[in-house]
Amino acid sequence: MPEIAKPRILSGMRPTGRLHLGNYVGALQNWIQLQNPYESYHFVADWHMLTTDYASTGELQTDTREMVTDWLAAGLDPSKCTMFVQSRLPEHAELHLLFSMISSLGWLERVPTYKEQLENVKDRDLHTYGFLGYPVLQSADILMYKPYGVPVGEDQVPHVELTREISRRFNHLYQPVFPEPEALLTPSPRLPGTDGRKMSKSYGNAIFLSDPPEVASKKVAGMMTDPARKRRWDKGNPDVCPVFDFHKILSSTEVVERVNRECRTAEIGCVECKKLMAHSVNEFLDPIRERRRAFEQNPNQIWEILEAGTCRARVVAQTTMNEVRSAMNLVHK
Numbered sequence: 001m002p003e004i005a006k007p008r009i010l011s012g013m014r015p016t017g018r019l020h021l022g023n024y025v026g027a028l029q030n031w032i033q034l035q036n037p038y039e040s041y042h043f044v045a046d047w048h049m050l051t052t053d054y055a056s057t058g059e060l061q062t063d064t065r066e067m068v069t070d071w072l073a074a075g076l077d078p079s080k081c082t083m084f085v086q087s088r089l090p091e092h093a094e095l096h097l098l099f100s101m102i103s104s105l106g107w108l109e110r111v112p113t114y115k116e117q118l119e120n121v122k123d124r125d126l127h128t129y130g131f132l133g134y135p136v137l138q139s140a141d142i143l144m145y146k147p148y149g150v151p152v153g154e155d156q157v158p159h160v161e162l163t164r165e166i167s168r169r170f171n172h173l174y175q176p177v178f179p180e181p182e183a184l185l186t187p188s189p190r191l192p193g194t195d196g197r198k199m200s201k202s203y204g205n206a207i208f209l210s211d212p213p214e215v216a217s218k219k220v221a222g223m224m225t226d227p228a229r230k231r232r233w234d235k236g237n238p239d240v241c242p243v244f245d246f247h248k249i250l251s252s253t254e255v256v257e258r259v260n261r262e263c264r265t266a267e268i269g270c271v272e273c274k275k276l277m278a279h280s281v282n283e284f285l286d287p288i289r290e291r292r293r294a295f296e297q298n299p300n301q302i303w304e305i306l307e308a309g310t311c312r313a314r315v316v317a318q319t320t321m322n323e324v325r326s327a328m329n330l331v332h333k
């Protein structure tokens with residue numbers, strides 16, 4: 001029986017080095033689940049990194065290797081999905097350039113993350129041509145593979161909308177080449193950092209997938225709890241406690257129910273609650289650490305997997321660019 005083609009999806013991640021539990025829950029977990037029902041493409045968005053971190057490229061290769069090691073250790077399987085590096089495919093730059101000709105400035109200035117980052121990022125000058133245009137580059141990354149959908153968090157939905165807009169304009173001006181991909185909203189339960197803020201490498205509040213057990217346990221022991229619960233006998237409120245957010249994601253139903261009940265009556269203290277938490281975190285991370293060790297012993301394997309994925313992606317990218325050049329009359333006849 002002929003194999004039925006799976007719908008294609010595509011998603012990328014900036015190379016930020018080792019990944020933390022927030023990255024896992026926010027995106028990676030979803031990628032791993034989608035690699036069976038979909039034909040998945042996942043790329044290292046290194047050119048995107050340059051739109052904000054253009055002045056510090058020294059760690060780019062190390063960060064790429066570390067991040068992809070975490071992808072693989074967490075369960076992305078190169079026999080099921082295609083992993084590649086954006087900058088290895090100049091076709092993305094060409095499509096970005098062609099899309100930039102038909103993308104209205106108004107569209108880009110209205111992208112909410114553009115305004116937000118201009119206001120919030122103070123340690124770098126983001127008033128650059130590249131930064132304004134990064135959603136166009138993202139549209140090129142996506143449309144190159146003509147995917148059915150793009151798994152994204154809520155904040156990325158406007159980018160997918162822009163991609164659809166660019167697709168429509170291209171198809172209207174030249175020839176119908178591109179689909180209008182759907183935003184596949186990623187369910188991402190709240191997983192705060194150890195200080196209760198959003199988990200982020202730059203806040204120093206992250207638990208990394210590669211943290212050794214003693215490091216992870218120490219971080220859990222230092223986690224913020226319900227601020228109103230000052231003494232052991234004070235009753236707590238797990239609904240405002242970051243430790244409980246972790247339990248809900250990583251602990252068994254039995255432990256979650258126990259903590260939810262005994263915290264409110266002060267039967268369980270925060271020290272014991274955190275010990276249970278550390279156990280759950282380490283139990284979850286153990287198989288990831290083990291797989292990571294195997295990849296660390298042979299780092300060349302990471303580059304080989306990326307090279308094989310890049311070759312597969314190139315076939316699709318070249319086919320799309322042939323169609324694009326022909327639709328725009330950029331081919332000598």
Ligand code: SF4
Binds near residue numbers: 225236259271273
């Ligand atoms: S017992 Fe657990 S859930 Fe309750 S405040 Fe302490 S750490 Fe948080």
